[in-house]
Amino acid sequence: MTTIKTLAVVTAGTSDPSTTTMLASQAAGRVAVLAAEQGVEIQTRMIDLRALANDITSALVAQHISPDLQNAIDVLRDADAVIASTPVYKAGASGLFTAFFQVLDNDLLIGTPVLLAATAGSDRHALVIDDQLRGLFAYLRTITVPTSLFASPDDWNGSDLSKRVDRAATELVVLVVAGFRSTVRDDAWGAYQHSYGSAGGSELGIDLDTELMRMATGGR
Template sequence: MSTPAPATPRTIVIVSAGVSEPSSTRLLADRLAQKTLELLHTRSIDATVRTVDLRTLVADIGQATVLGIRSENLRAAIEGLTTADAVIAATPVYKAGISGLFKSFIDVLDDDLLIAKPVALAATAGINRHSLVPDEQMRPLFAYLRALVTPTCLFAAPEDWADRALSERIARAATEFAAIVASGVSA
C-alpha cells in the first residue's frame, strides 16, 4: 500500500487596506489567516501567508489610476495575487462604504486576475452599523471579478474584539475558506 503524495503547498495573500499602525483591519485578516493555516495543517496541507499592505502603495495605486503606470512595487503586489492560491481581502469601512484605497487597488487589477480564486472577505469599522458592508459592497465586487467568495464574511467593530462570538465567526469563515483552499479549485 503506497502512501498518498503530500498536497501541494498553498499560498494565501492578505490584501489589507488598513492605514493605522497597528491596524484592526490587518488584525482581523491575520486572525482569519492563522485559523485557516491551522485548519489546512490538520488536512496535512502546508500553506504560507503573504501580506500586501495597501497603505505602503498609496502613491503607486494613485499613479496607476491616473497615469496608467504601474510601479515595480505595485507590479510585485499584483504578481503576488496572480500566483496566490487564495486571497483574504480586508478593508476598513469609511462613511458606510469600503475604503477608497481598497477600491482603487481593485480597480487597477485585471478583471480576469481572480477567476476561480477563493476569497475571504473582512471589514472593520468604528461602529457596528456597518456590519453589512462586506456582503453588500465587497461580495458584488468580487462576484464581478468571478472569484469564489466564502459564504461567511467577517466584520468587527470595537466592541466585537472582546466578544467570544467574533472568534466563533472567524472559526466558521476559516473552516469554509480552508475547505475551498484545500480543494485546489483555483488551479
C-alpha cells in the same frame, strides 16, 4: 507529502497597529492551522495597501504600474486563496481598497477563493461587505466564502468573532484543499469572457485555421 498553497492577505488598514490588519491576520492564522490538519502548508504573503497608496493612485490616473505594485499584483496572480480586509468609512469600503482592486486585470482572480473582512467604528456599517464588497468580487469572478468577517470595537471583547473567524477559515480551507481555483482555471478558462489585452491569453487569439480566415487571406 505536504502540499504547499499560497494565501495572499490584502489589508487596507491605515493605522499602526491596525484592527483591519489584525482581523485579517487572525483569519490567516486560523486558515494555516486548519489547512495543516489537512496536510496542506499555507505560505502567507501580506499585501499592505498603505505602503502602495501612491503607486495605486498613479496606476489609476496615469496607468503606470510601479515595480512594487506589480509585485503585489503578482502575489495575487499566484495565490491559491485571498483574504481581503478593509476599514469602512461612511458606509463604504476604503477608497484605497477599492482602487487597488479596480486596477487589476479583470481575469487575474478568476476562480480564486476569497474571504472578505472589514472593520469599523460602529455596527451601523455591518452590511457593507454584503452590500458592496461581494458585488466587486463577483465582478472579478472570484468565489467568496459564505461567512464574512466584520468587527467593531465591541466585537473584540467577545467570543462570537472568534467563532466567525473559525467558520470563515474552515470554508476557505475547504475550497483550497479541494483545488477549486486550479480546477476552474484548467477546465473552464476558455468558457469565460476575456477582454482584449487581458490575462485571457491565447483565448483571445484569432484562429487563422478557419475556412473564413483562409478565404480572407487568399488561401484555399
